[in-house]
Amino acid sequence: MPEGPEVESVRRELLQLINLVVEKIAFTPLSQKYTKYQGKEEKFSQFTNQKLRNVHRFNKFLVWEFDKAPVILNHLGMTGSWTMISSLEELSSKTTHPKVIVEMRTPPHAIFDDSRNFGQFRLFSSIEAVKQYPPIKKVGIDGLAEDFPLGEFIDRLAEQRFQNRQIGDLLMDPRLVAGIGNIYKAEILFEAKIHPERTVSTLSTEETTLLGKSISKILLKAFYDKGSSFDARYKLPSGESGGAQRWHKVYQRIDQPCDKCGSLIEKIIQKNRSTYYCPTCQD
DNA sequence: CCGCTGGCCTGCGAGC
DNA sequence: TGCTCGCAGGCCAGCG
The missing domain is CATH 1.10.8.50 (Helicase, Ruva Protein; domain 3)
Structure with missing residues (x-):
């Protein structure tokens, strides 16, 4: 469940791909089950021969920047993950729901795996254009x-x-x-x-x-x-x-004793989200 | 502009 | 053991 710390941790490792040249960005047969991935391979063919320059993070979005425009806005959603593999033959053993394959001229390659399919891939003309995208522009x-x-x-x-x-x-x-x-x-x-x-x-x-x-x-x-x-x-x-x-103190610890006071951790539904807290320590 | 709701999805585990 | 069903929580389109 990628939140800011998870997305930033992923980004730091993806930086290993900087300066590698893209051979092809491919969309797997599985990805074609979903309309949001249909027709993407053609749009992403322009990245062939492009060198990856940087991977940025805005809130929980990743932005892949190449030598030439455009840039790729990528969100992990709930279950999206990137896996680096040294050979495409490892794809079947190291992923379960591969959707996007970023194949480089030389390894490693990067596979986007996403069982629940909430992940996002969108093209923007530039980093500046991404910064005008409302969910990013409004960020505090x-x-x-x-x-x-x-x-x-x-x-x-x-x-x-x-x-x-x-x-x-x-x-x-x-x-x-x-x-x-x-x-x-x-x-x-x-x-x-x-x-x-x-x-x-x-x-x-x-x-x-x-x-x-x-x-x-x-x-x-x-x-x-x-x-x-x-x-x-x-x-x-x-x-x-x-x-x-x-070191989680309350998350998913319903009915377990609070580390500080021993009260049992409770869960409420707030805006359709589970919210865990200690009824004694928090008031 | 704002806030709220429901939809997108599938794996997992509780309960029968 | 096998089935159903509710839950998990990221964003975002659409609504009032």
């Missing part, structure tokens, strides 16, 4: 910034448009902070000792300050552990798993 603070702008976070949270939102819902809204998904939303609120259903306008200065610090702390800690792989579906392009699931 990058929660993974090494030097998290706490003052800016407090100012943004004070904006009128956010005052009536519940904090558990708002943390998932990239217009405030980018990179938080359902797992780290819960872990951040536990760290900040704030109940997920609290309305933003009721938060004290101390609470908003601690919340900002908790966002940065949890996301960076998760990134240093290369993300959460608790269900074994999320893997890095190298095949390595993440380790952040080892």
